[in-house]
Amino acid sequence: MSNVPLLDLKAQFAQIRAEVMPLIEEVCASQRFILGEHVLGLEAQLARYCGSAAGVGVSSGTDALLLALMALGIGVGDEILTTPFTFFATAGTIARVGARPVFCDIDPVSFNLSPTAVREFVERHCSVRNGQLINGVTAGRIAGLMPVHLYGQSADMDPLMDIAKQHNLKVIEDAAQAIGTEYKGVRVGSIGDIGCFSFFPSKNLGAFGDAGLCTTNDADLAESMRVLRVHGGKPKYFHSVIGGNFRIDELQAAVLRVKLKYLDGWTEARQRNAAFYDAAFAAAGLNERLERPQVAKNGRHIFNQYVVRVQKRDELKAFLGEHGVGTEIYYPVPLHLQKCFAYLNHAAGAFPESERAAAQTLALPIYPELQEEQLRTVVDSIAEFYRH
Numbered sequence: 001m002s003n004v005p006l007l008d009l010k011a012q013f014a015q016i017r018a019e020v021m022p023l024i025e026e027v028c029a030s031q032r033f034i035l036g037e038h039v040l041g042l043e044a045q046l047a048r049y050c051g052s053a054a055g056v057g058v059s060s061g062t063d064a065l066l067l068a069l070m071a072l073g074i075g076v077g078d079e080i081l082t083t084p085f086t087f088f089a090t091a092g093t094i095a096r097v098g099a100r101p102v103f104c105d106i107d108p109v110s111f112n113l114s115p116t117a118v119r120e121f122v123e124r125h126c127s128v129r130n131g132q133l134i135n136g137v138t139a140g141r142i143a144g145l146m147p148v149h150l151y152g153q154s155a156d157m158d159p160l161m162d163i164a165k166q167h168n169l170k171v172i173e174d175a176a177q178a179i180g181t182e183y184k185g186v187r188v189g190s191i192g193d194i195g196c197f198s199f200f201p202s203k204n205l206g207a208f209g210d211a212g213l214c215t216t217n218d219a220d221l222a223e224s225m226r227v228l229r230v231h232g233g234k235p236k237y238f239h240s241v242i243g244g245n246f247r248i249d250e251l252q253a254a255v256l257r258v259k260l261k262y263l264d265g266w267t268e269a270r271q272r273n274a275a276f277y278d279a280a281f282a283a284a285g286l287n288e289r290l291e292r293p294q295v296a297k298n299g300r301h302i303f304n305q306y307v308v309r310v311q312k313r314d315e316l317k318a319f320l321g322e323h324g325v326g327t328e329i330y331y332p333v334p335l336h337l338q339k340c341f342a343y344l345n346h347a348a349g350a351f352p353e354s355e356r357a358a359a360q361t362l363a364l365p366i367y368p369e370l371q372e373e374q375l376r377t378v379v380d381s382i383a384e385f386y387r388h
């Protein structure tokens, strides 16, 4: 019986172990765990990597989103346009600052927020009052836009930025799955006001625990995020704003600095695996049963996930599981149908493309260390399932 896990972080650790362990030892020897030289170094390196002027290391991708919203002054009475087909934190953080997530449907090919759906929502349901976009349904002020670069591919940013400019909306990019992703040659996270990245272990650049980053080209926003990251204290113990503890650990920063050197190589391996699948699925005559991910022509897709749209998804997932192939559903319940968002009053059918994606998509193993034989096993197992 074959064994192809969805992700094998031990294989990656084996490659960097000799380099990373002495650094951890060094940080422990220094006992300097909070906002030390590795945090500063990492922030500078990642800002450069992401094409942004500044990077602010934080405790998680979720806290990156929360900090971005806080720094932009989003709160009660505000509404943020976003996608319902994403990880929970996207809308969860909007709600946690007291704002309202306002969902618009996705593009069925990219799975990302559809600019057409956003434009339609604005034209049909909103009005402009004192230069501000007002939601006619709730009377709330639409203050921002939070596109997600899902699976490692950029949302269609040009038309989204056009809408944002037209209506004075702040743009927070949820780039948690998209470090190094490009849109028309530009790194994501540098396009909107603030970019939010996650170093959760399963992301392309994963820490040894939780960590994240905010990027921005606005020096004032960077400063504001640095202050809010330490409870809003500036100077220490003097608070003119209320922040939180959103700091990244020095140990995580040290680990991430080692891993960053390998990131492009790992991303290329993910892209090679995706190309292997693309060719092999076509060769196996699976085009009728399985829709492969489509990469936008002028984009760089980093393949945090390789997600296919398939017939009989749940049966296929179970079959692959029995054959030792790990898969996952990202995400089985679109956010507008989550119990905690019942107060937003969305019925099933409200966002049909998001619901269809939740019912039909499956993530296959794509991690860099996969062997060709393992990729072959995945393809053969899927072909076998559809032969029956």
Ligand SMILES: *Cc1c(COP(=O)(O)O)cnc(C)c1O
Pocket: 060, 061, 062, 063, 086, 087, 089, 090, 148, 174, 176, 177, 198, 199, 200, 210, 211, 212
């Ligand atoms: C992973 C992820 C987050 C949250 O990041 P954490 O580091 O797990 O808090 C937010 N949004 C998306 C789209 C993600 O994939």
